[in-house]
Structures are given as structure tokens and as C-alpha cells.
């Protein structure tokens with residue numbers, strides 16, 4: 001019997017978990033607009049140094065995520081990041097926090113897990129899906145370069161606003177997705193002189209805003225070189241706070257960079273920010289999930305479309321994994337039952 005053909009939009013952890021789950025039962029093709037795999041599990045090279053500029057680490061609380069990670073841990077694509085977790089308090093004291101769960105990272109870069117997960121999957125990178133054409137059970141993906149298909153099913157793991165633009169969701173799903181809230185985040189990356197002594201390796205920043213900047217500017221700082229198998233250069237990754245990032249999302253990048261640097265100097269006067277080199281800013285338009293969908297995925301068996309991603313469940317790599325995994329599990333089951341069932345002739349608007 002012919003295996004169903006499935007297009008998945010997005011090669012982040014959710015799309016990859018979904019592809020993994022489905023590839024034993026279907027012909028799966030994964031499309032991503034980026035040149036690399038991993039989505040927000042991201043690493044950028046700046047000169048000789050790599051910076052994990054998206055997710056800093058992930059935790060593993062769910063047994064299904066744990067089981068899926070096991071082979072990648074064993075193969076050395078993932079390792080624990082044991083640097084002490086600190087917090088800079090409002091009174092500028094540094095406090096050591098107790099981790100509630102071990103922290104893991106991809107090695108030698110954050111994207112390593114995504115690359116390993118994609119090994120047996122057909123992936124088309126540099127393909128921004130602009131729209132869907134065709135009809136349920138006979139979908140085509142339209143990219144600037146080509147029209148790909150037909151596919152029996154199309155599933156999107158793109159962030160909620162992008163999924164809403166791409167998929168012909170029914171009215172109830174469209175309304176639910178419109179309620180999802182995602183925040184932006186600015187990431188500053190900089191290399192410090194080799195002899196710099198940082199007062200932390202991984203540090204949450206819990207310092208309130210001030211008269212000049214009422215919203216907290218900085219929320220996180222980490223020495224990328226404290227993660228396993230990274231370059232030795234002292235490389236700092238700094239995240240701006242969600243509310244501050246949203247308020248400045250459309251500002252000039254140079255202005256954002258200067259304001260973040262000024263805030264960094266103010267928080268840690270002993271770090272030689274003025275001697276930093278290769279300073280780069282990245283803007284994440286959809287970084288974190290403020291208000292999730294509240295159910296693990298969307299699946300519309302009439303339209304033969306579905307959606308998953310961290311935004312369905314919550315704000316973490318593990319949430320992205322679980323959403324993709326659970327959609328894959330359910331769709332596998334549904335496909336088995338659907339083989340003889342015709343598509344509904346009339347779809348709601």
C-alpha cells in the first residue's frame with residue numbers, strides 16, 4: 001500500500017520530533033526557511049567563536065523526551081552543562097541557585113541535536129513556504145523557488161503567527177491560535193579579552209528597570225565557553241528581557257545594541273565591555289511563549305493539516321519536542337483509521 005506523503009514546515013525540535021515519529025509510517029519531507037537546522041536551537045559563528053544565541057540549554061522532565069534523547073546522549077551529541085547557575089539580585093548581590101533539573105546542551109554546538117535528529121529525514125533548507133495551494137489530501141507548498149507536492153498532509157511547526165498565516169485553519173482553530181502570545185528577544189553576542197575573569201558562567205538577571213529604562217533591559221548572561229566542547233575564547237551571550245524586547249522590536253539595531261551594552265556595564269562594572277570585539281545583535285521576533293494554546297497540537301482531519309510547536313504547550317525546548325511527538329503519535333493512529341474514509345466534500349470557511 002502507498003505510504004501517505006507528508007510535508008512538515010519547520011525544522012526546529014518540534015518539526016524534527018514530528019518527522020521522527022512519522023517517518024516509519026509515511027514519506028516525510030521537512031521544509032525550513034533557514035540555511036540550517038534547529039530553529040531556535042541555534043548557534044552562530046562570529047569570526048573564530050561560536051555563540052548559542054537562541055535556547056541556552058534544555059531540561060528533561062518528561063519520560064518521553066528522556067527516552068528520545070538517550071541515543072543522542074550516548075552518541076555524544078548532547079551533554080550536561082554543569083556550570084553553576086547564578087542570579088544577580090536587585091541589590092546587585094550574586095546568588096547561587098539550585099537547579100531544579102539538570103541542564104543539557106548540544107555539543108559541540110546547540111544545533112548538534114537537530115543535525116543528529118535529521119539524519120534519516122529528507123530536509124529541504126532555504127525554502128520559505130509562502131502559502132499552500134491545492135486541496136485537502138492534495139496539497140502543494142509554494143516557495144519562492146518552486147511548488148512542491150502533492151502531499152496528503154501538511155503540518156506546520158512554525159511559530160503561532162506564522163502558522164496562522166500559512167495554514168487554512170478552521171474558524172475555531174484560527175481563533176485559538178490568535179490568542180497565543182509570543183514575545184520577542186534581543187540577543188547580544190560579544191567576545192571579551194582572553195584574560196577576562198567573569199563573576200559568573202550562567203546568570204539570570206533579576207534587576208528591575210530604572211527611571212531611564214522602566215522595563216528590565218537584561219534578563220540573562222552566559223559565558224558560551226563554559227559549555228562543554230566550546231571554543232576557549234571568552235564569549236558572552238546576553239538576552240534582553242521579554243517586555244523590553246517587545247517594546248523595542250522595531251528600533252534601530254545600533255540603538256538597541258548600545259542600550260543593551262550600557263545596561264551590561266551598569267550591571268557588571270568590572271567586566272571590560274569596552275574591550276569587547278565582534279559585538280553582534282540578533283533579533284528574535286518570536287522567542288518565548290507568554291500564553292500557550294493550552295492543548296498539545298492542532299489536527300484537522302478534514303483539511304488534512306496540523307500544527308505543533310512550543311507555543312502549543314509552553315516555553316521550552318521540551319515543550320516543542322512533546323508537541324511534535326504527540327502530534328506524530330496521534331496522526332499515525334489517525335492515518336491508520338483514515339485510509340478508507342473519504343474527505344468531507346464541503347469544508348467550512
Ligand SMILES: Cc1cc2nc3c(=O)[nH]c(=O)nc-3n(C[C@H](O)[C@H](O)[C@H](O)COP(=O)(O)OP(=O)(O)OC[C@H]3O[C@@H](n4cnc5c(N)ncnc54)[C@H](O)[C@@H]3O)c2cc1C
Pocket residue numbers: 009010011012013014015031032033034038039040041053054055056057058059127128129130157158159162166185187239284286287288308309310311314315316317318319320
Ligand atoms: C533567545 C531564546 C532563549 C531561549 N532559551 C531557552 C532555554 O534556555 N531553555 C529552553 O528550554 N528553551 C529556551 N528557548 C525556547 C526554545 O528555543 C523553544 O521553545 C524551542 O526551540 C522551540 O522549538 P520549535 O520547534 O517549537 O520552534 P522553532 O525552533 O522556532 O522552529 C520553527 C522553525 O520553523 C521555521 N519556519 C518558520 N516559518 C517558516 C516558513 N514560512 N517556511 C519554512 N520554515 C519556516 C523556522 O525557520 C524554524 O526553524 C529560548 C528561545 C530563544 C529565542
